[in-house]
Amino acid sequence: MSSASRRRPWDVHRLPSxxxxxxxxxxGNAGIGYFTAEQLAATGAHVVLGSRDRAKADTAMASIRSRVPDAHLSHLPLDLADLASLKSVADRLDLDHLDAVVHNAGVALDDPPRRETGDGHELMFGTNHLGHFALTQWLAPLLSAAPAGRVVTVGSFAARSERLDLDDLQSTLDYRPKRTYGRSKLAQMSFGFELDRRLRAINSTVLSVVAHPGGALDSLTPSRPPVSVTTAAERLRALPAALLVQGKDAGARPVVRAVLDPEVRGGQLWGPRVFGLRGTPRCEPVPAxxxxxxxxxxxxAASGELTGTDPDLGFR
Structure with missing residues (x-):
């Protein structure tokens, strides 16, 4: 019997060590990031929660430990909207290698006015895309030192209907919050696929993988007080939506598989099985x-100029 035929099917409830x-x-202190951290902690890994807010990170770690008593967790102060602060990330991690980074943190604004980071970048594009773009450079040595490092970029189903305006990446001329958010997530996903092409060109051992949570609603997400609370009434009202979408715990599963599964390959896109909105993780076609x-x-090229990063992001 071949090793492939003996391989145990992926089970979201029985993750590999x-x-x-x-x-x-x-x-990692909220939303998809929290459940990604919780699920990864159950594998015995050391999970570092990157977060601006120490109190929220402490609350998230306490919640994880209430479900994974022997969880190995730590907090890294991280502000993706402050590019200069990212330069010291590797030193502050104090590691000899990093097996994976999950580019998950993000900002989503629903209403005008247009806001900017301290560096003068539109807030959603600057945080969701440029912050992670720059962070990758400073983590490159640690990822390259791992036996098989991974960069897992968390995109969004919202990016499917958007297209990048390369002449107005920061929505200076035409700002519409929902569209700007979708484009920031599209920029992240495009970055993830381009990073893989560049890593393959230099025969790097690091993989770049893209994942998305599908349709993930708070109202279908199990409570993790005080991190998040979903009432029984909210869950009851959301039951009809469960035919098409899911909670954030399930939305984290494609991300977790992209981190852990040895069968995952660079340049792949992982999402929920049913219409890309709900269900168990699967590898899906990458939209053109x-x-x-x-x-x-x-x-x-534009991102490198805006962030002042190495054209190769430190990978050699």
Missing amino acids: AEGSTFLVTG HMADAEVAARLW
Whole structure:
């Protein structure tokens, strides 16, 4: 019998051991990031929660430990909207290698006015995309030192209907919050696929994988007080929506598989099985506009100029 035929099917409730590994989850104190951290902690890995707010990170770690008593957790102060602060990330981690980073943290604004980071970048594009773009450079030596490092970029179903305006990446001319958010997530996903192309070109051992949670609603998410609370009434009202979407605990599963599964390959897109909105994780086709290498190369060049990073992001 071949090893492939003997391989146990992926089970979201029986994750493989990752003892001895270290994973950094940006925005690990809430939402998809919290459940990604909780699920990864159950594998025996050291999970670092990257978060601006120490109190929220402490609350999240306490919640995880209430479910995973022997969880190995730590907090990394991390502000993706402050590019200069990211330069010291590797030193502050104090590790000899990093097995994976999950680029998850993000900002979503629903209403005008347009806001900017301290560096003068539109807040959603600057945090969701540029912050993670720059962070990758400072983590590159640690990822390259791992036996098989991974960069897992968390995108969004919202990016499917958007297209990048390379002449107005920061929505200076035309700002519409929901569209700007979708484009910031598209920029992240385009970056993830372009990073893989560049890593393969230099025969790097690091993989770049993209994942998305599908449709993930708070009202279908199990409570994790005081991190998040979903009442019975809220869950009851949301039951009809469960035919199409899911909670954030389930939404984290494609991300977790992208981190852990040894069968995952660079350049893949992982999402929920049913219409990309709900269900168990699966590898899905990459939409053409996300795989456009010419657009990605122009985005990469612009991102490098805006962040002042190495054109190769430190990978050699």
